[in-house]
Amino acid sequence: MADLTVDVAGLRLENPFILASGVWGETGATLARALRAGAAAVVTKSVGLRPRPGYPNPTIVEVPSGLINSMGLPNPGIEEYGAEMEEALRPGRPVIGSIFGATAGEFAALARRMERWGVSALELNLSCPHAKGLGAQLGQDPGTTKRITAAVKAAVDIPVFVKLTPTVASIAAIGRAAAAGGADALVAINTLKAMAIDLDLCIPVLGHGTGGYSGPGIKPVGVACVYELFKAVRVPLIGAGGVSTGEDAAEYLMAGATALEVGTLVLRKRDRTFRQLSRELARFLASRGHRSARSLTGRAHRGD
Numbered sequence: 001m002a003d004l005t006v007d008v009a010g011l012r013l014e015n016p017f018i019l020a021s022g023v024w025g026e027t028g029a030t031l032a033r034a035l036r037a038g039a040a041a042v043v044t045k046s047v048g049l050r051p052r053p054g055y056p057n058p059t060i061v062e063v064p065s066g067l068i069n070s071m072g073l074p075n076p077g078i079e080e081y082g083a084e085m086e087e088a089l090r091p092g093r094p095v096i097g098s099i100f101g102a103t104a105g106e107f108a109a110l111a112r113r114m115e116r117w118g119v120s121a122l123e124l125n126l127s128c129p130h131a132k133g134l135g136a137q138l139g140q141d142p143g144t145t146k147r148i149t150a151a152v153k154a155a156v157d158i159p160v161f162v163k164l165t166p167t168v169a170s171i172a173a174i175g176r177a178a179a180a181g182g183a184d185a186l187v188a189i190n191t192l193k194a195m196a197i198d199l200d201l202c203i204p205v206l207g208h209g210t211g212g213y214s215g216p217g218i219k220p221v222g223v224a225c226v227y228e229l230f231k232a233v234r235v236p237l238i239g240a241g242g243v244s245t246g247e248d249a250a251e252y253l254m255a256g257a258t259a260l261e262v263g264t265l266v267l268r269k270r271d272r273t274f275r276q277l278s279r280e281l282a283r284f285l286a287s288r289g290h291r292s293a294r295s296l297t298g299r300a301h302r303g304d
């Protein structure tokens with residue numbers, strides 16, 4: 001049996017598969033359920049300083065090869081989130097706290113609080129494509145990315161992951177800025193800004209208008225981003241975007257990822273997601289004579 005264990009910035013994972021932020025991880029109970037169902041780690045939904053209702057319904061529409069969501073970062077605020085954390089930590093596996101804010105100071109305050117709740121690492125959401133003054137609007141600027149990352153690094157002792165948007169002229173430039181700010185790992189990618197129109201009503205389908213595209217259709221975008229980041233920085237990369245099979249995971253690993261986050265697939269497969277992905281990746285590794293998932297990282301760069 002091929003060895004699936006990986007290490008991301010000191011986080012030892014039993015397999016490379018992590019539940020992505022915002023999908024199925026709304027509560028401590030669902031985070032714990034994903035861990036019991038074979039996820040090596042989970043990322044919480046993105047949490048801000050104050051409660052936020054999110055955008056009006058409908059917030060999800062199915063499109064070819066994926067879906068568009070405009071959840072709008074609904075969350076109960078960091079103080080309320082403590083109760084969820086207690087339950088999420090019960091299985092004893094790594095929980096990664098995702099946070100979003102409008103300023104470096106807000107990110108640092110949220111990071112300190114999350115660290116006290118007992119998370120193993122932080123993930124900075126600098127990449128949500130549909131939240132004004134937040135997410136991608138911050139993460140599209142290298143200076144802001146570096147400043148926020150550095151402020152969080154100075155505030156906590158746990159590893160800090162920075163989640164990047166693909167909607168930039170150069171993801172390598174943003175990755176370098178995050179690394180210069182002290183990022184311990186980079187996550188690529190968040191969703192891509194997208195829209196669907198209702199042809200009968202002649203209006204956008206989603207209540208908010210635009211949303212973020214996820215699922216199999218964005219996998220080639222994610223793989224290209226990871227490939228470019230691997231060339232640009234020397235920090236571990238976590239691939240995300242359309243991972244649906246063990247072979248998708250292998251592709252991300254070869255592009256340069258050390259681990260994977262899985263979102264949209266979980267909406268369809270629920271408890272079956274993670275063990276199935278691990279089985280498929282193990283089968284792929286064995287079929288090609290690879291001893292470990294680790295050994296695949298960056299393989300596609302050998303000819304560079």
Ligand SMILES: Cc1cc2nc3c(=O)[nH]c(=O)nc-3n(C[C@H](O)[C@H](O)[C@H](O)COP(=O)(O)O)c2cc1C
Binds near residue numbers: 163
């Ligand atoms: C319904 C939904 C909600 C999401 N919420 C968040 C969120 O709160 N924070 C975040 O960083 N990413 C969020 N994402 C993005 C995912 O974490 C992931 O980066 C993206 O969906 C690509 O992976 P996938 O194709 O496997 O879904 C969300 C995605 C979906 C589909």
